[in-house]
Amino acid sequence: MSEDRVRLNEYEYHLYEEARSGRMSRRDVLRRAAAMGLAAPVIGVLAACGTTPGNGASSGSSSGPSGRPKKGGHARFGVQVATASPDPVTMFDEGSIQAVQIAGEYLCWPNPDNSLSPRLATSWKADTPSEWTFKLRQGVKFHNGKTMTADDVVATVDLLTNTQNGSSFLSQAKGILDSGQTEKIDDYTVKFHLSQPFVDFPYLMSAYNYNAVILPKGYEIGSFLKKPQGTGPFMVSKYVPNQSITYTRNPHYWLPGLPYLDGATLTYYQSDQGVLTAAQSGELDIMAYAPYGAAQTLGKSGSMRLVPAKSTAFDTLQMRTDMKPFDDVNKRLAVACCLDRPGLIKTVLDGYGTVGNDHPFSPMFKESPLADQQVPQRKQDYKLAKEYLAKAGTPRGFSVTLTTQNYEDIPSYATAVKQQCAPAGIDVNIQQVTQTAFYGSGNNQPWLSVPFGITNWAPRGASAQFILTAFQSAGIWNSAHWKNAQYTSLFKDLSATLDEQKRAQAAAQMAKIQNAECPDIIAYWLTQLRAEAPTVGGFPAGPAEYLDVRQTWLS
Amino acid sequence: MAELTSPAAPAAAPAPRPAPGAAAGAFLGRHPLLSLLVKRLWLALVTLFLVSVLVFVIARVMPGDVGRSILGPYASAAQVAALDRKLGLDRPILAQYGSYIWGFVRGDWGTSPVLSVPVRPYVMGHLVNSLYLAGLALVEIIPLSIGLGIVAGWFRDRWPDRLISVVGVSLLALPEFVSGTILIVVFSIELRALPSSAAVPDLSIVDILHNLLLPSLPLLFVLFGYIARMTRAGTADALSSNYARTAYLKGLSGTAVLWKHVLRNSLTPTITVIAVQLGYLIGGLVVTERLFNYPGIGNLIYTAATDHDQAMLQAGVLLIAGVYTVANTLADLLYAVLNPRLRLGGS
Numbered sequence A: 001m002s003e004d005r006v007r008l009n010e011y012e013y014h015l016y017e018e019a020r021s022g023r024m025s026r027r028d029v030l031r032r033a034a035a036m037g038l039a040a041p042v043i044g045v046l047a048a049c050g051t052t053p054g055n056g057a058s059s060g061s062s063s064g065p066s067g068r069p070k071k072g073g074h075a076r077f078g079v080q081v082a083t084a085s086p087d088p089v090t091m092f093d094e095g096s097i098q099a100v101q102i103a104g105e106y107l108c109w110p111n112p113d114n115s116l117s118p119r120l121a122t123s124w125k126a127d128t129p130s131e132w133t134f135k136l137r138q139g140v141k142f143h144n145g146k147t148m149t150a151d152d153v154v155a156t157v158d159l160l161t162n163t164q165n166g167s168s169f170l171s172q173a174k175g176i177l178d179s180g181q182t183e184k185i186d187d188y189t190v191k192f193h194l195s196q197p198f199v200d201f202p203y204l205m206s207a208y209n210y211n212a213v214i215l216p217k218g219y220e221i222g223s224f225l226k227k228p229q230g231t232g233p234f235m236v237s238k239y240v241p242n243q244s245i246t247y248t249r250n251p252h253y254w255l256p257g258l259p260y261l262d263g264a265t266l267t268y269y270q271s272d273q274g275v276l277t278a279a280q281s282g283e284l285d286i287m288a289y290a291p292y293g294a295a296q297t298l299g300k301s302g303s304m305r306l307v308p309a310k311s312t313a314f315d316t317l318q319m320r321t322d323m324k325p326f327d328d329v330n331k332r333l334a335v336a337c338c339l340d341r342p343g344l345i346k347t348v349l350d351g352y353g354t355v356g357n358d359h360p361f362s363p364m365f366k367e368s369p370l371a372d373q374q375v376p377q378r379k380q381d382y383k384l385a386k387e388y389l390a391k392a393g394t395p396r397g398f399s400v401t402l403t404t405q406n407y408e409d410i411p412s413y414a415t416a417v418k419q420q421c422a423p424a425g426i427d428v429n430i431q432q433v434t435q436t437a438f439y440g441s442g443n444n445q446p447w448l449s450v451p452f453g454i455t456n457w458a459p460r461g462a463s464a465q466f467i468l469t470a471f472q473s474a475g476i477w478n479s480a481h482w483k484n485a486q487y488t489s490l491f492k493d494l495s496a497t498l499d500e501q502k503r504a505q506a507a508a509q510m511a512k513i514q515n516a517e518c519p520d521i522i523a524y525w526l527t528q529l530r531a532e533a534p535t536v537g538g539f540p541a542g543p544a545e546y547l548d549v550r551q552t553w554l555s
Numbered sequence B: 001m002a003e004l005t006s007p008a009a010p011a012a013a014p015a016p017r018p019a020p021g022a023a024a025g026a027f028l029g030r031h032p033l034l035s036l037l038v039k040r041l042w043l044a045l046v047t048l049f050l051v052s053v054l055v056f057v058i059a060r061v062m063p064g065d066v067g068r069s070i071l072g073p074y075a076s077a078a079q080v081a082a083l084d085r086k087l088g089l090d091r092p093i094l095a096q097y098g099s100y101i102w103g104f105v106r107g108d109w110g111t112s113p114v115l116s117v118p119v120r121p122y123v124m125g126h127l128v129n130s131l132y133l134a135g136l137a138l139v140e141i142i143p144l145s146i147g148l149g150i151v152a153g154w155f156r157d158r159w160p161d162r163l164i165s166v167v168g169v170s171l172l173a174l175p176e177f178v179s180g181t182i183l184i185v186v187f188s189i190e191l192r193a194l195p196s197s198a199a200v201p202d203l204s205i206v207d208i209l210h211n212l213l214l215p216s217l218p219l220l221f222v223l224f225g226y227i228a229r230m231t232r233a234g235t236a237d238a239l240s241s242n243y244a245r246t247a248y249l250k251g252l253s254g255t256a257v258l259w260k261h262v263l264r265n266s267l268t269p270t271i272t273v274i275a276v277q278l279g280y281l282i283g284g285l286v287v288t289e290r291l292f293n294y295p296g297i298g299n300l301i302y303t304a305a306t307d308h309d310q311a312m313l314q315a316g317v318l319l320i321a322g323v324y325t326v327a328n329t330l331a332d333l334l335y336a337v338l339n340p341r342l343r344l345g346g347s
Helices: A010-021 A026-036 A040-048 A094-101 A150-161 A169-173 A272-280 A292-301 A329-338 A341-349 A369-374 A382-391 A410-424 A435-439 A463-470 A485-496 A500-517 B023-027 B032-061 B066-071 B077-086 B093-105 B119-154 B159-172 B176-190 B205-239 B242-249 B254-283 B286-291 B297-307 B310-338
Strands: A074-080 A108-110 A116-118 A121-128 A131-136 A182-186 A189-193 A234-240 A244-249 A263-269 A305-319 A353-355 A399-405 A427-433 A452-457 A524-532
Touching: A074 A094, A074 A272, A094 A263, A116 A121, A131 A150, A150 A169, A150 A182, A150 A189, A169 A463, A234 A263, A263 A272, A272 A292, A272 B176, A292 A305, A292 A524, A305 A329, A305 A410, A329 A382, A329 A410, A341 A353, A341 A410, A341 A524, A369 A500, A382 A410, A399 A410, A399 A435, A410 A427, A410 A452, A463 A485, A485 A500, B032 B093, B032 B310, B066 B077, B093 B310, B119 B159, B119 B205, B119 B254, B119 B286, B119 B297, B119 B310, B159 B205, B176 B205, B176 B286, B205 B254, B205 B286, B242 B254, B254 B297, B254 B310, B286 B297, B297 B310
Parallel strands: A074 A263, A399 A427, A399 A452
Antiparallel strands: A108 A116, A121 A131, A131 A189, A182 A189, A234 A244, A244 A263, A305 A452, A305 A524, A353 A524
8 A cells, every 4th residue: 555655645744844844833734744644654655754742642642541551341421312213324413423422433533633634444535626536444243243344335335325324424515525436446445426526525434424434235224232333442242222222342453452441331310410410429430522511510519520611612693694683794893892702701611711803713723723813803892883873873773683592502602602793783582493493394493583683503513514515605504695706716725725825815815805704703712621420530531522432431 | 181180070960860860760670779870870871982982083184194103203194095995994984883883892803003012901901000100099098188188177167177188189189290290309309219110010019009098199199188178168168067965065076077977978078079989099190100100090091092002092091981981980879879868869
């Protein structure tokens, strides 16, 4: 595999140049290279010429018990019950995703610092931004004994991209990777022919697009927990619907010596509160996702250790740009200037968050540094807010209804928005509905139609994943109904160029435009929390609520 | 829901005397008890039929749909419509009801589209789990509340009566989720003595107590005050009656009067009240089962309702309605059996 690596391809050469010229630190090179799935020898070459020394490989592991990992033991996980029977193709909630991720694996895995590691793929590279070749790991066996090959990967992707199956895989991949675009080159090589250039494609095959679990060819939707058929470190041994799933160690796991645990149980609770109570009573070892309220309680009681990890999750405070009152940009900016962002993080998130600047280029994304430097941070400024209101012709303010969902941090966020807007004369009436009602269905999806609302976004590996659906003109979840031709065309550049500098420049321009037009207020990025018992070691802090338990152990 | 979560009012109004020559009575012989039974069973069937129609309609008018529940908020409307079609949800409602009820009476309860498991074993399993919990609760409730109720009646208006009444009423006023939460905080979180989430016990006494003692206590709290007061009233009434006085005057000891003459009469309403509460104990524990994460039938219908799992919801609610109907019928019959005037059909 490495003999054809003597010649670097376009992108590799580009990275090499960037690293040599000192535009990228060694750490950035490594991270970018891993994201692009370059082979180890190439990474070695690149790393050697990086300028700033950095501790490239951050373990991201939590502070577990000291000492060497211990073999054996049975870990107890707890999560709120899944809405439907957990299946990798159709799943969308934590209860299902966690159940599947203990037993299933992806081509690549996101690290807590947002870089990607090879898993079922050993390497990947972009021949062009719309042609991607993935090399598969050899010697991987499904739990049913079959060997994993390119046929399985092709079959899995066909299953996920078939619109009949209703997989939320398509919510991120549609228009990028569609049905019939996956080609088997040989038994251990797969090529993806994308519908449009997408530099961040590997993230779509990682846990950030959680449905992309590799399944055996001929997989029947709905059967994942009924018989063992993943490739992961644990095999499903017993599934009691709505109650619990028991796993045993996969003795044929492709990384010898792993996993450390003999088995695991995932118990379903009827509510987040139930998970919390069980955690407090010492009935759980790991709570992979701790809502903020729970975190507060657990932190106080000391029964479990909190593990925070920065994430790219956020809430949009969306303002419809095509209807009153927010069709006037001055009114949108007035609201944005009312918010005290550090204060929001303190009160709404208990301090677990970082300040946002009304554009989707999180400091965690590789393409963001210029955007972060060039767009001044928006701050609470009532004088400025009043100026905007005067420009809008409503110097004494206006009144508007904010529709929100009853979910985690959102109700308290809404209350804070109301309080902080009041001094400027903006009267916010809160209308709170359940999460189900907020997302709705069919022709009734309030989150996409209300003039003023709050939507929670799950973390993604690259800004393009957000922009594609939520902010570009044609985005299907563009809840602010914002259409900006320049922004959208810059986004095409961002997705189509492999040149890191050009990408950063495009991102900076986009950030400027979006910050100035302010269709959505992005006041903060969430720090996600998980909780673990003092005996747990080797459980990574992130990413998101996704589970990587092959190195987890109990002292 | 209100009816499921709070103890139902006693339905033990004196059963009307069967009219002489009633058709069913004439056909099945003249025993009044038998004709009462037949009448009750008829009523039960009609009730169950109405419940089946009601739950079917309610399940259909609930906001949201099955396809959306399965595919989640991110699926497109077309995908949801395709799934709904696959599940047969686009057929006329009458046809859906018809095939559903026909399957139900033949024992084919269908498959849950949300959990993709057959409904009948799943629902029955949950019913059995609820029976364990109800069973343990009854074992605690009956001796305790009747015993202390008698004590209260015996010491009417003296301090044991006051104490029992005040404690009973206070506990009665405590909703299950409040008492349950307090129990969890004390016994699970602070003392770590009992689990906060109750697993289905195996059939050993130790395991049953370990898992179900905590969830059974809120039920004891709710029913103790009620049943104890019922018993106290009956006992106190009977003790001040003429026949009790007569028994005293003919020289019987206090305890002999209580056992031989008072209790037989005073416990009749209590027993029927307990029978009526059976329905609540088996099918109405939505709050308790959720709080303790116990896979009983109350928990099942709640989850089914929130997930739009129609097949599961219908089966669960019908089963609970069945339990309620049986419990009420039992209460009526017990009342009739224990009340000789009704039993003998004379006045």
